[in-house]
Amino acid sequence: MATIRERLDADLKDAMRAKDQLKLDTIRAVKSAIKYKEVEGEAKVLDEAAIIGVLTGMVKQRRDSIEEFTRAGRTELADKEAKEIAILQGYLPRQLTPAELSSEVAKAVTEAGAKSIKDLGSVMKIITPRLKGQAEGKAISDEVKAQLGKLG
Numbered sequence: 217m218a219t220i221r222e223r224l225d226a227d228l229k230d231a232m233r234a235k236d237q238l239k240l241d242t243i244r245a246v247k248s249a250i251k252y253k254e255v256e257g258e259a260k261v262l263d264e265a266a267i268i269g270v271l272t273g274m275v276k277q278r279r280d281s282i283e284e285f286t287r288a289g290r291t292e293l294a295d296k297e298a299k300e301i302a303i304l305q306g307y308l309p310r311q312l313t314p315a316e317l318s319s320e321v322a323k324a325v326t327e328a329g330a331k332s333i334k335d336l337g338s339v340m341k342i343i344t345p346r347l348k349g350q351a352e353g354k355a356i357s358d359e360v361k362a363q364l365g366k367l368g
Contacts, residue, residue: 219264220264220267220268220307221250221269222248224243224246224247224305225305227239228240228243228247228273229242231243233304238296238299238300238303239303241297241298242303242304243303245274246270246274246304246307249270249273249274250262250267250270253266253270253282265348265349267342267347268308268309268348268349269349271304271307271349272308272348272349272352273310274304275301275304275305275308276352276353278298278300278301278304279297279299279301279352281293281294282294282297282298285297287335291358296356303351308349308350309349309350310348310350311351312350312351314359317347317351317355317359318359318363320343320346320347321339321343321356321360321363322344322363323337324340324343324346324360325360325363325364325367326344328341328342330364330367331368332364332367332368333364333365334363336360336361338365339360340357340360342355342358343356343360351353
């Protein structure tokens with residue numbers, strides 16, 4: 217299976233040939249963000265996990281932008297951001313369903329021996345690396361809080 221970097225390069229060429237400007241701009245933004253992280257950090261070349269982290273961050277930025285644009289009544293910009301999210305998610309691992317997320321969180325709560333909402337940090341330390349790229353941090357946090365809230 218091709219790496220994310222290889223898929224980005226191939227899709228960039230395809231987008232150029234197809235004159236798909238939105239996809240072209242989005243892939244260029246991803247490649248730029250990856251290059252920036254490589255220059256900024258100690259890593260000369262980012263591994264797959266780091267690239268997934270960059271992609272996840274870009275999706276989060278766009279979700280935040282959608283909220284702001286919607287609040288400001290700029291639906292055309294919100295729609296553009298939503299289309300970019302769809303392109304970015306094509307490079308991320310399959311996202312967990314709510315049921316799968318709930319099951320994974322339940323396992324982490326058991327592993328951590330959590331008894332109340334005060335144990336949120338210990339559960340998050342276990343679950344966050346495990347689900348990196350498969351679920352958004354906010355969704356994970358909300359599910360952990362919900363399950364810990366039921367405990368007491």
